[in-house]
Amino acid sequence: MQLSLCLSKPAQHLKNPLMAASGSGSIMWFRKGLRIHDNPALEYASKGSDFVYPVFVIDPHYMEPDPKAFSPGSRLAGLNRIRFLLESLVDLDTSLKKLGSRLLILRGEPGQVLTRCLKEWGVKKLCFEYDTDPHYQALDIRVKEYASAAGIEVFSPVSHTLFNPADIIQRNGGKPPLTYQSFLKLAGQPSWASSPLLTSISSLPPVGDVGSCEISEVPTIKDLGYGDIEQEWIPFRGGESEALKRLKESISDKEWVANFEKPKGNPSAFVKPATTVLSPYLKFGCLSSRYFYQCLQDVYKNVQKHTSPPVSLAGQLLWRDFFYTVAFGTxxxxxxxxxxxxxxxxxxxxxxxxxxxxxxxxxxxxxxxxMVQLRKWGWMHHLARHSVACFLTRGDLFLHWERGRDVFERLLIDSDWAINNGNWLWLSCSSFFYQVCRSSINKF
Ligand SMILES: Cc1cc2nc3c(=O)[nH]c(=O)nc-3n(C[C@H](O)[C@H](O)[C@H](O)COP(=O)(O)OP(=O)(O)OC[C@H]3O[C@@H](n4cnc5c(N)ncnc54)[C@H](O)[C@@H]3O)c2cc1C
Incomplete structure (x- = not known):
């Protein structure tokens, strides 16, 4: 598969392909953050711009088939996650089109592709969500260096997490806090929490002339080279629309939110899982963790009593930020x-x-x-993850946590560098936690 992804002509569906001939433009580079709501990078890209290029780059290493891998998928990701990503891109494209724009899909090594777009499109601003993942850190340095040398403004806000991990580390004298409680103390209330987040946009500037860059629509699994592979039915569909629907459903049951207490809950409840199953949406930023947190605070304000961190639902989002902070600083x-x-x-x-x-x-x-659920669905309840991670490492097989981590990293839809590594360190008693047994686990 090569060319099925690429149209050699400028994109169809551009409102006015020649719009970019004059005026100021910006690139909105989507990587994670695949959403319209609470997206400060998109907001800034649109502000004062005559045209905006919303771009997603398909990295063949991440998306295209690797026949040598132990499960269907690419070298880096299992097919469930690739499919979820494609669904999320289709949803984003649909939303952008409703706002007078569209998603431009390009293909290749993202750093090279972006540099080429910056050269060709003559934009004044490059906007993308900041990412603490080492893969993106290295990529961003290269792209930023080029942009700065070319006099292009780079705007890369922290919006994937509730807090900026760098701020917390700085407040702690340059070291990441190593316990959840010390993290909470340092973090306090998120700085953005005093005013409501921007959750809707009425329109976006049009897309400009794409020149000779090869643009395509969002490919299908088949376009990517997977042929007519039989797809398992999976209960989670990718995309911002689905994320917001799922969030709404979860928080509509105020009593459930108020009483949420991890690790209580049945890890084998499949028809209606015991937790929100919002992790795949948070992973790709189809759902803003900040918006999720704000919605939870609104519920808490309207109930008589509710659970608190670390066991509450808001407490789960704080665990996420805790691992992001430790991972970033270690x-x-x-x-x-x-x-x-x-x-x-x-x-x-x-x-x-x-x-x-x-x-x-x-x-x-x-x-x-x-493990069957992992392979078929790419998602399991937290305590189920506990069980198999413990079994592989300290509990039974005494195998290296990095080997199990690799399997999760490939097969989970919500596979997240900071959270996955943090939890494997925890479950193998390699860091954070050193007891052999945990009472809540023993119940199952
Ligand atoms: C070995 C192991 C590996 C894991 N790998 C990942 C991973 O790659 N990606 C991932 O998102 N989660 C991972 N988790 C954490 C957790 O199991 C999932 O976040 C959770 O089960 C997702 O389901 P949910 O969205 O219904 O969670 P809910 O209970 O509804 O929680 C809401 C959100 O809080 C966050 N959260 C919940 N628990 C944790 C936790 N322990 N640590 C950090 N954040 C948390 C997630 O973003 C989650 O979506 C792992 C856990 C273990 C034990």
Whole structure:
């Protein structure tokens, strides 16, 4: 598959392809943050611009098939996550079109593609959501360097998390807080929480002339080269519209929100899961964690009593921010070696045991059922993740947490660098938590 993705002519559906001939323009580079609501980068890109290029770059390493991988998907991502991403892009494109714009899909190594767009389109601003993930940090340095040298303003706000991890680390004397309670103390109330977030936009400036850049519509799984692969039915559809619908449903039950108490809840409840299943939407930024938090605060204000962090629903979002902060401030956070937070443990290395765990062949029905759910749906309840991570590491097989982390990283739809590594460090007793048993787990 190569060219099915790319139209060699300028994009169709541009309102006026020659719009960019004069005036000031900006690029809105979508990576995560696949939403219209609470998107400060998009807001800034639109402000004072005659035209805006909303861009998403398909990185072949992330999207195109790798026949050598242990499950259908690319080198870096399982097919469920790729499909969820494509659905999210289609939804974003639909929303942009309603606002008089559209999503421009380009293909290639994102740094090179972006640099080429910056050269070709003569824009004055480049806007994208800040990302603490090391992959994006390295990419952003390259793109920013080019933009700055070319006199292009770069606006890259922190909006994926409730807080700016760098601020918290600075407040703690340059080190990340290592306990949830110390994190809460340092964090306080989010600075943006005193005024309501911008959650709707009535229109966007039109898209400009794309010159000779190859633009396409959002591809399908088939376009990406996966042929007619049979797709499992998955209960979670990607996209901002679905995220907002799911959020609305969750918070409409005020009593449920007020009484939410992790880790209580049935990890094997499938028809109506015991938690929100908003993690895939938060991962791709189809849902703003800030908007989610604001909605929860609104519920809390209108009930007589409610649970509190760490067990409340707002407390779960704070766990997310906690791991983002520690991960951002810890060199080699995703490794045992060279990671100051991580206990150095002589894990066993056994490919057969690892494969049995990964392929749901351990013979322990509970463990195997969870691994089947991971492969089929790409999402499991938190306590189910606890069970299989504990089983692989300290609990039974005594295999390296990095091996299990890799399997989750590929197969989870919500796979998130900071949260996944943080939880594997936790569950393997390599960091944060060192008890062999946990009472809530023993119930299952
Ligand atoms: C070994 C292991 C690996 C994990 N890997 C990931 C991962 O890659 N991506 C991911 O999003 N979550 C991960 N989690 C955390 C957690 O299991 C999921 O966030 C949660 O199950 C998602 O379901 P939910 O959206 O219904 O959560 P809810 O309970 O409804 O919580 C709302 C949101 O809070 C955040 N949250 C909840 N629990 C945690 C937690 N323990 N740490 C950080 N944030 C949390 C998530 O963003 C979640 O969507 C992992 C947990 C374990 C034990």
């Amino acid at each position: 060199p080699n956070f995703d490794r045992m070696e060279g990671n100051k937070l991580c206990k150095q443990i002589p894990w066993n290395d056994d490919d057969e045991l690892l494969a049995a765990w990964r392929e749901a062949r351990t013979g322990y029905p509970w463990i195997d059922a969870i």
